[in-house]
Amino acid sequence: MKEIALGVLASLFFAVTFILNHSMELEGGSWLWSSSLRYFFMLPFLLVxxxxxRGLTAVAKEIKTQPKVWLLWSSVGFVLFYAPLTFAAAYGPxxxxxxxxxFTIVAGVLLAPFFVQYIDGKVIRQKIPLVSLLISSIILVGIILIQIPSMKYVSLExxxxxxxxxxxxxxxxxxxxxxxxxxxxxxxxTFQRVLGMTIASIPVWIxxxxxxxxxxxxxxxxxxxxSLIVGISSGVIATVLFFIATDRVHNDQGKLxxxxxxxxxxILFVIVGEMLLLDVPLPKPLALFGIATIIVGMSLHSYYTTILKKKSSVVLQTVTKDRIKE
Structure with missing residues (x-):
């Protein structure tokens, strides 16, 4: 539950991204600057x-060891993540x-086969956690529901x-x-990794x-x-909190x-923030139902991870003890 609490807290600070990106678009700001400025402003804070x-030497050593790998995956994790988000902000609240x-929740589950674990010298490819995928599908339904009302008012393009x-x-x-x-x-x-990824992605942002x-x-x-506010709130605080949470559970695909x-x-924080700061109207009833569906899916994820898996572990330990007695 500590990791889940960290994730929720990170979401609060992440919400600033969506609110201010929409605000900048309404003011005529380019998504090119919205995306690149965030990481330029993040860099000095992370360096400090x-x-x-006293962790700068270790970061420099790691990047020098595998510069191409750092450039590739930092660009994927930061550039291909944030540039599309700021671009999309021009087309909706x-x-x-x-x-x-x-949808990243569903995507995260589907990515499991791309990763391996080393157990007793053997390479074992991770499997998609089916229960987590099923729960994530509920979240996907909620995503579809919040899109339906918008389809009536905007062009297909x-x-x-x-x-x-x-x-x-x-x-x-x-x-x-x-x-x-x-x-x-x-x-x-976590701080060193976020800094390393920021440094490695800077050439692309330039x-x-x-x-x-x-x-x-x-x-x-x-x-x-x-952009400075986004850089501090979402780029530094939220990213570090979220990475700490994922670091702690990265060996368990279900918990991750x-x-x-x-x-x-x-989305809850964004709705409230936009209503208060940008006078954005409350979403339509169907969209609100979709949002509720997403929250239910997230709650089921938490329940499955913290309750059902614990029960399964207790049952397994009991069965093991019974077999030992036999």
Whole structure:
């Protein structure tokens, strides 16, 4: 439950991303700057945190050992995650993008076969946890329900641009996160890993910023301030909290799916935030039902992980003891 609580707390800070990205789009800010500025602002804060913990040398050593691997998976986990999210913000309110983003819970479960464990010198490919997949499917139904009301008011082109980029981000984020956990293999703590991934992705963000400068010019002061807030809230606080939670359970695909499922609570924070700050109206009843379905799915993930697995463990121990007595 500690890891799930960390995931929910991270979701609160992650919600700032969707609210302010929508705000920047309403003000005419480019998604190119919204995405790249976040990581530019994250970097100095992470450097100070890791330096104060005397961890910079270890980060530099790890990146130098496998620079191409760090560049690849950091770009997947950060660039292919955040650039599509900011792009999608131009085509719908934050709660709609946030709701679609919950597909990452299903994506995280489906990614299990791409990872292996080493047990007694043998390579064992991880399997998709079927119960977690079933529960995640409930969340997927909720995602579909919140999209239906929007289909009546927006063009097909806008709907596709608002959904497909988010689906790409939904796969990229857990894939990059998990791959880098494997690459680091416990040699770096969460702060060091986030810093390393930020540094490794900076070359791509520089290219995006140069393109933005050439096409849309400099960002406004308002966009820079809001990007700074996003960088601190979502980039530093939320990312570190979430990575701590996933680090603790990364060897158990069921528990990992449950922690990733806590991201579904983001949508509640986004709805309230947009209503208070941006005067966005309350979602339609069908969308609200979809949101409730997502929350139910997340709750089932938590119940399965914390209650049912514990019962299964107790039963297994009892059976083992009985066999020993026999």
């Amino acid at each position: 945190i890791v330096a104060s913990r 934050g709660w709609l993008v946030s709701g679609t983003w919950q 806008s709907l596709l641009f608002g959904i497909f980029p988010v689906v790409i981000a939904a796969f990229a984020y857990p894939l990059g996160n998990r791959k880098m956990m494997d690459v680091c293999n416990g040699r770096l703590d 290219v995006i910023a140069i393109y933005a400068l050439a096409t849309v010019g400099l960002p406004s002061v308002s966009q820079m301030i809001q 799916a449950a922690v990733e499922a806590t991201q579904s609570t983001e």
